[in-house]
Amino acid sequence: MCEGRRAGPSPRMDRRNFLRLGGAGLAGAVLLGTAGGKVSAQARTSLEEEFRSAATEYDVPRELLLAMGYTNTLWEIPPPTASDYEPGELHGRGAYGLMQLYQNPSRDTLGRAAGLTGLSEQALKNNRAANVRGGAAVLSETAGETKPSGLDGWYEAVAEYGAAEPYAQEVFQTLKAGASATISTGESLRLAPQDVTAPTVVTARSSIGYGGATWRPAYGGNYSGGFNRENDVNIDRLVVHVAQGTVAGTVSWFQDSRSNVSAHYVVGDRGAVVQCVRHEDVAWHAGNWSYNKHSIGIEHGGYADNRKTWTDAKIRASAKLAAYCCRRHRIPADPQHIVKHNKVPGTDHYCPGRYFPYKRYLDLIRRYK
Secondary structure (H helix, E strand, O other): OEEEEOOOOOOOOOOOOOOOOOOOOOOOEEEEEEEOOEEEEEEOOOHHHHHHHHHHHOOOOOHHHHHHHHHHHHOOOOOHHOOOOOOOEOOOEEOOOOEEEOOOOOOOOOHHHHHOOOOOHHHHHOOOHHHHHHHHHHHHHHHHOOOOOOHHHHHHHHHHHOOOHHHHHHHHHHHHHOOEEEOOOOEEEEEOOOOOOOOOOOOOOOOOOOOEEEEOOOOOOHOOOOOOOOOOHHHEEEEOOOOEEOHHHHHHHOOOOOOOOOOEEEEEEOEEEEEEOOOEEEEOOOOOOHHHHHHEEEEEEEEEOHHOOOOOOHHHHHHHHHHHHHHHOOOOOOOOEEEEEOOOOOOOOOOOOOOHHHHHHEEOOOOHH
């Protein structure tokens, strides 16, 4: 996603090569490092074969792995730098690869995958086949020795894998709807719609902000309270971000006491809106204190370098949310006040990326306003 309180640039960050690097390591032979440091060569395989092989090896449904991979990254493999762990970094969750294996002070499914597969953490971070295998191993162990007989029975294991029930809900929505895509390596994949029933997660609707949002509050130490910005501080702009991950993963990161980041809202592919911070409070999202203090931060699930991040439902839902914020705070719907994160002074961020339909977004805000 984007930077929290710090205004200075991060020297290690270059998140622009997501799709270009997505197939790295797949041309010719693929080198896999084991936990003991040995290196073995494997012939190039297709992603479909990698899902099928991992599903067979670890006794998990292939369709479920496909749905998780699509929910996580639309079947692309981001470089490790896309969300390397870094406190105060909005998308620095420490989530790696297509299967989003985590390594941060709160979770270490990457290390767990290394122990289960015998592969090195480096291979699990960088190699697609290894990452899929690692995710399957962790999911299999989470489910236990007696595996569920049908897809519905895997719901709890998926929720534990993602450390949040909303993650399982997203995955099961993907299972139910199906998915298809041609990814950056030229491979085409299809997940047929599955006969599953995702349990309804009962959550409170926000009564303190946008009426269409679900309230999932950020950890209290990840934003600044007590400003009463409605009366004392002028809110005069919106800052637009992309999360470099899923909605559920982003919200969980805001709720993690060690992250030191937050945004007011997160918008998903199907148009669902989650509110995490009240308008009265200052979210840590822009990497610039003045911008944080005077803005509303709007996050979007997905990746900056993936065109498919910007679904029609997401753009329309976000524009309606932005129009509400503009009406509430009398913010003009123009480029000086609807700000892309990469235009915030002091930031080195690329988000929301070159595929963000900025002109259309502004036009929709004006229409809905």
